[in-house]
Amino acid sequence: MQTSLFADAIFWVLAALAVFSGWRVFRTDSMVRASFFLLASFIAVGAIMLLLAAVYLGLAMLFMMAVEMMVMALFMVMFMMNPAGLNPMVMVHQHRLSIVAGGLAFAVLGALALFVEFPDRPLPAGLDPVASLGREMLGDSMLVFESAGIVLLATMIGVVVMSSHRGRFGAADQGSLPPGLEPGGVPAGPQPDAEGSGGHHHHCH
Amino acid sequence: MTLVSLLLVAAALIGIGLYGALSQQSFVMLMMGLELMLNGVMLAAVAFWALSGAGAPEGQLLTIVVMAVMAIEMAMGFALVVAVFRTNQADMTEALGELKH
Amino acid sequence: MMAWAAMVLTFLALAVGGYAVAVADRLIAGACGWPHQGNAWLAPLARGAWLYRQDANVTEAPDRPAWRLAPALYLALAALGLALVPWSPTLVVADLATGVVLWGSLEALATVAIFLHGWSANAPLALIGGYRYVALGLSYILVSMFVLIGVVLPAESLKFSQVVAAQEELWNVVRQPLGLPLFLIVGLGLTFWGPLNLADSTDLAGGTASEVSGPPRLVWEIARVAMLVAFSGIAATAFLGGWLGPWLPGPLWLALKMLAVLLALAWLGRVLPRLAPERCVTLMWVVLLPLSFVDLIWAGLEAL
Numbered sequence: 001m002q003t004s005l006f007a008d009a010i011f012w013v014l015a016a017l018a019v020f021s022g023w024r025v026f027r028t029d030s031m032v033r034a035s036f037f038l039l040a041s042f043i044a045v046g047a048i049m050l051l052l053a054a055v056y057l058g059l060a061m062l063f064m065m066a067v068e069m070m071v072m073a074l075f076m077v078m079f080m081m082n083p084a085g086l087n088p089m090v091m092v093h094q095h096r097l098s099i100v101a102g103g104l105a106f107a108v109l110g111a112l113a114l115f116v117e118f119p120d121r122p123l124p125a126g127l128d129p130v131a132s133l134g135r136e137m138l139g140d141s142m143l144v145f146e147s148a149g150i151v152l153l154a155t156m157i158g159v160v161v162m163s164s165h166r167g168r169f170g171a172a173d174q175g176s177l178p179p180g181l182e183p184g185g186v187p188a189g190p191q192p193d194a195e196g197s198g199g200h201h202h203h204c205h
Numbered sequence: 206m207t208l209v210s211l212l213l214v215a216a217a218l219i220g221i222g223l224y225g226a227l228s229q230q231s232f233v234m235l236m237m238g239l240e241l242m243l244n245g246v247m248l249a250a251v252a253f254w255a256l257s258g259a260g261a262p263e264g265q266l267l268t269i270v271v272m273a274v275m276a277i278e279m280a281m282g283f284a285l286v287v288a289v290f291r292t293n294q295a296d297m298t299e300a301l302g303e304l305k306h
Numbered sequence: 307m308m309a310w311a312a313m314v315l316t317f318l319a320l321a322v323g324g325y326a327v328a329v330a331d332r333l334i335a336g337a338c339g340w341p342h343q344g345n346a347w348l349a350p351l352a353r354g355a356w357l358y359r360q361d362a363n364v365t366e367a368p369d370r371p372a373w374r375l376a377p378a379l380y381l382a383l384a385a386l387g388l389a390l391v392p393w394s395p396t397l398v399v400a401d402l403a404t405g406v407v408l409w410g411s412l413e414a415l416a417t418v419a420i421f422l423h424g425w426s427a428n429a430p431l432a433l434i435g436g437y438r439y440v441a442l443g444l445s446y447i448l449v450s451m452f453v454l455i456g457v458v459l460p461a462e463s464l465k466f467s468q469v470v471a472a473q474e475e476l477w478n479v480v481r482q483p484l485g486l487p488l489f490l491i492v493g494l495g496l497t498f499w500g501p502l503n504l505a506d507s508t509d510l511a512g513g514t515a516s517e518v519s520g521p522p523r524l525v526w527e528i529a530r531v532a533m534l535v536a537f538s539g540i541a542a543t544a545f546l547g548g549w550l551g552p553w554l555p556g557p558l559w560l561a562l563k564m565l566a567v568l569l570a571l572a573w574l575g576r577v578l579p580r581l582a583p584e585r586c587v588t589l590m591w592v593v594l595l596p597l598s599f600v601d602l603i604w605a606g607l608e609a610l
Contacts, residue, residue: 011206015214018248022218022241026225031233032425033369038237039418041218045248048214051206052255055404056464057268061247062411064272066418067447068240068279070440073421075233075283077433079290091230093299102224106216113212120208121259129265130403130464136262137269144266148273155277159284165291 011051018044031076039069053123056130211252218245230297232289236282240275247271312399315557316388323535323568324528325350330572338576354524362520369426376423377522381529383412383419387536392467394549394556405466406454409540413450413496416533417443420498420505423526424514435513438583439498439505445590446495452598453488456605457544466540470548477547481608484601486545488594493537493571497530500575504583538567 021040028034046061092098123129137145218241225238247268254264328350335342343349390405392398402408417440424436458464460481461472469478479486494502506513515526542548542563549556581589 008206011210015210018244019214019217019221022221022244025237025241026221026229026234030369031231033372034234034237036372036418036422038240041241042244045218045244048211048248049251052211052251054251054255054265054268055402056407057247057251057265059404059407059411060269060272063407063414064276066411066414067444068275070414070417070421070444071279071283072233072237073425074437074440075286077425077437079233079286091234091297092228093230095228098224098228101227102220102222105223106220109216109219110213113209113216118208118253118257121257123255123260127260128403129260132260132262133265133269136266141263141266144270148270151277152273155280159280162284163287 007051011048014044014048014051017041018048032073035069035072035076038072039065042069053129056133208252208256211256212249215245215249215252218242218248230299232282232286232298235298236279239278243271243275243278308396309399312393312397313389315393315397316385316391316399319539319561319564320385320388320532320535323538323564324531326565327531327534327568327572330569331575334572334576340576354528357519357524357527358521360520360523362522363517365427365429365517368428372422372426373518374522376419376426377526377529380416380419380423381525381532383416384529384532384536387412387533388539390466391536391539391543391560392470392548393560395467395471397557398467401465401467404464406458406464406469410447410451410454413443413447413492416496417447420514423518424505427514427517429517431510431512431516432514435505435507435510435516438510439514441583441587442495442498442502442504442590445587446492446594449488449590449594449598450492450496452595452602453485453492454544456482456485456598456602459605459609466543466548470543470550473547473550477545477550479545482545482601482605484597484604486541488598488601489541489545490567490571490574491594493534493541493567494575494578496537497534499530499534499571501578501580502586504586534568534571535564538564538571541567 018041021037021044024037025034025041028037042061042065046058046065049058049061052058222238222241222243222245225241226235227238229235229238250264250267250271254260254268258264329346332342332346332349336346344352387409389399390402390409392401420439420443421436424432424434424439427433457469457478460478461469463469463472473481491502494500498505504513506515510516512518515523518526539560542560546563546567548563549560551559554562
C-alpha cells in the first residue's frame with residue numbers, strides 16, 4: 001500500500017487523538033466527559049480504519065460507538081455521585097499496580113510490533129472490501145455470524161431478566177432493606193415503617 | 206502509516222485500557238477500560254487485515270465479532286450494575302466484598 | 307470540478323432550504339389560523355438579526371467548549387448529510403461506497419450533539435431536554451436503520467447514487483409504501499420538530515436551548531433547519547427517485563422533491579398531535595418498530 005505524505009499526516013494526527021483522548025478518559029473529573037472522550041478515541045480509530053480502506057468497519061465504529069457511549073453517559077448520570085464533574089475527584093484503587101500493568105502491556109505488545117517480522121501482504125488491487133465482507137458473513141462464516149446473533153439475543157433476554165424490577169414473586173426489592181451507610185448501621189434510604197405510621201402528619205404541624 | 210506504527214498505537218490503547226480497567230473503582234469506568242482495550246484490538250485486527258493479511262475477509266469478520274463482544278459486554282455490565290445498585294445502593298467494586306466469602 | 311460545483315450547490319441548498327422551512331412553517335400556521343408573529347417572509351430574517359445582536363447568556367459553571375461547540379457540531383452533521391446526496395449521476399460531493407451507513411452514523415452522532423447541548427449548560431431544564439432527546443433518539447434510530455436497509459435491498463449497494471439508479475422504473479415510495487411515512491417520522495424526531503419536539507419543548511421553557519441566547523442560539527436554530535434540509539435531501543434520494551424525472555434537469559428535480567418533503571414535514575409538524583415523552587417512546591417501540599420490520603420483510607420479498 002503506497003501512502004501519500006498527506007495520508008500519513010492525517011494518520012499521525014488521528015493516532016495522537018486516539019491515544020490522547022483514551023488517556024483523558026481516566027484523567028477527567030466528569031464521568032460524562034470521560035464517556036465522550038472515549039467516543040472521541042473510537043471515532044479517531046474509526047477514521048484510521050477508513051484510511052486503511054475498511055470503509056464499512058470505520059463507519060460501523062461511528063454508529064455503534066455513538067449509541068454505546070450515549071447509553072454510557074446516561075448510566076453515568078444515573079448512578080454516579082458526581083456526574084457533572086463540579087467537584088474534582090479521584091476514584092482509583094491499586095493505582096501503582098495498574099500503572100505498572102498498563103505500562104508492561106504496552107511494552108510487551110510494542111516490542112512484539114517492533115521486533116516480530118510480519119509478512120508484508122497489502123490489499124490486492126481490485127478488492128471491494130464491503131462486498132468481500134458481505135460474502136464472508138453470509139457465506140463461509142455464516143455460522144460465526146449467526147452464532148453472534150444468537151448470543152446477542154441471549155444477552156438481551158438475560159439482561160432484561162437481571163435488570164427487570166419485576167420478579168416472579170413481586171417486585172425485586174420487596175421486603176429487602178438497603179445496607180447501612182457504615183457496616184451494621186441503620187439502613188440507607190427511606191425507612192418503610194416510619195413512612196407507614198403517618199409520617200406525613202408530623203410534617204403538617 | 207506502516208504496520209509497526211499502527212500496532213504501536215493499538216498497543217498504547219490496550220495499555221491505557223488495562224490501566225483503567227485495573228485502577229478504576231466505579232463499575233462504569235471499569236467497563237470503559239475494557240472498551241478501550243477492545244478498541245486497540247480492533248485497530249490491530251484491521252491493520253493486519255489491510256497490511257499483512259492480503260485483505261482476507263476473515264480479518265474484517267473478526268472486527269465485527271469484536272464489536273458484537275463489546276455490545277454484549279456493555280449490556281451485561283449495565284444489567285449487573287443495575288442489579289447491584291438495587292440491592293446494595295452502590296456502584297463501586299469494593300461494595301461487592303461479600304462475594305469473597 | 308464537479309465536486310466543487312456540487313459543494314456550492316449543497317451550501318446553497320442549506321441556506322435557501324433553511325429559509326424556505328422557516329417561511330413555510332409560518333405560512334402554514336397562518337393558513338390554519340394559528341398564532342405567529344409578523345410577516346411570514348420577513349420574520350425569520352428579523353429573528354435571526356435579533357438573535358445575532360443579543361448577548362450570549364452564560365450559566366454557572368457550564369462545560370464551555372462542549373456548550374459552544376454542540377450547535378456547530380449539529381450543523382456540521384447536517385452539512386455532511388447533505389454532502390451525501392447526489393444531484394445528478396455525476397454531480398455529487400461525496401458518493402461513498404457506504405453512504406447509507408454514514409447517514410446512519412450521522413443520526414447516531416446527532417443524538418450525542420443534542421445531549422451535549424443539553425448537558426453542558428449545567429442547568430436542570432436543559433438536562434431534562436437532553437435526556438428526553440436520548441430516549442427518543444435511541445427509539446427512532448432503529449426504525450431509520452430498518453427502513454434504509456429496505457431501500458438498499460433493491461439497489462444492491464450502499465451508495466446513494468445506486469439507490470437512485472435502482473428507482474428508474476418505480477420509485478421506492480410506491481415500491482415500499484411503508485417506507486416514506488416511517489422515514490418522515492424519523493425526520494421529525496431527528497430535528498425534534500413539531501410533535502416530536504421533546505428536547506426543546508415549551509413545557510421545559512425551551513429544553514436544551516433554554517439557557518442559550520444570542521449567536522449560539524442563532525447557530526442552534528440554523529443547525530436545526532439545516533438538518534431538516536439534509537434530511538429532506540436524503541428522503542428525496544431514497545424514496546422519491548432523487549434526480550430522476552422528465553423534461554427538467556436532474557438537480558432541479560431533486561430541489562423540487564426536497565421542497566415537497568420540507569413542506570410535508572412542516573405541515574405534519576403543525577397538524578400531528580403531541581404525545582407525552584413516555585407515550586412517544588412506547589409508540590416508537592411497540593408500533594413503529596414492528597412496522598419497520600414489516601417494511602423490511604416487504605422489501606426483501608420483493609427483491610427475491
